[in-house]
Amino acid sequence: MSNSIPDENKRPIRSYVIRSGRLTDSQRKAIENYWESYVVEFNNESLDPNKLFEKPQRLTVEIGFGMGDSLLEMAKQSPNQNFLGIEVHQPGVGKLLNGIVENKLTNIKLICHDAREILENGLPDNCIDRLLLFFPDPWHKKRHNKRRLVQPEFIELLLKKLNKAARASFRHRLASLC
Ligand SMILES: C[S@@+](CC[C@H](N)C(=O)[O-])C[C@H]1O[C@@H](n2cnc3c(N)ncnc32)[C@H](O)[C@@H]1O
Numbered sequence: 001m002s003n004s005i006p007d008e009n010k011r012p013i014r015s016y017v018i019r020s021g022r023l024t025d026s027q028r029k030a031i032e033n034y035w036e037s038y039v040v041e042f043n044n045e046s047l048d049p050n051k052l053f054e055k056p057q058r059l060t061v062e063i064g065f066g067m068g069d070s071l072l073e074m075a076k077q078s079p080n081q082n083f084l085g086i087e088v089h090q091p092g093v094g095k096l097l098n099g100i101v102e103n104k105l106t107n108i109k110l111i112c113h114d115a116r117e118i119l120e121n122g123l124p125d126n127c128i129d130r131l132l133l134f135f136p137d138p139w140h141k142k143r144h145n146k147r148r149l150v151q152p153e154f155i156e157l158l159l160k161k162l163n164k165a166a167r168a169s170f171r172h173r174l175a176s177l178c
Contacts, residue, residue: 015149027094034097062132068096075108083108
């Protein structure tokens with residue numbers, strides 16, 4: 001009898017590790033009180049980015065926003081744009097929820113789920129005007145390379161989600177680095 005695990009039962013390799021029990025009181029309260037208003041539930045069904053916000057506007061998506069400081073600042077500074085933050089780290093989601101409410105922002109929504117799945121099954125092609133991904137991969141050891149979010153297939157997926165202008169700008173920047 002073989003000991004190998006059938007493919008369908010294998011756990012996918014994730015680019016993050018969820019550590020529980022690290023929420024401050026304020027983050028926990030924000031999650032209890034504001035989650036429903038600002039966090040978009042993802043049930044493997046396609047989302048319509050325009051319908052997530054009060055009005056359709058240019059869309060910036062940040063993947064892995066951490067504690068959310070820069071995303072909050074951008075949303076405050078640009079009320080005429082929409083911001084969608086994707087992060088699996090609940091303390092960061094809680095902290096950002098507090099910032100959203102304190103600043104009465106209506107142009108920002110969050111998704112607390114694996115960004116890879118959101119791109120694969122949640123967001124339609126050509127919908128993102130600007131994509132932000134800062135310091136995504138704290139995986140320095142060679143044996144952890146497979147955990148990295150930024151891999152060729154992920155970039156291919158990202159490119160499909162960017163609109164035409166954002167895709168051209170990405171290719172231009174990439175070419176200037178090579
Ligand atoms: C090294 S931290 C950088 C945080 C922030 N961008 C910054 O520059 O301070 C990487 C972040 O990406 C998040 N992350 C990693 N993989 C993710 C994924 N597949 N989906 C959503 N968030 C992810 C982690 O939870 C973590 O907060």
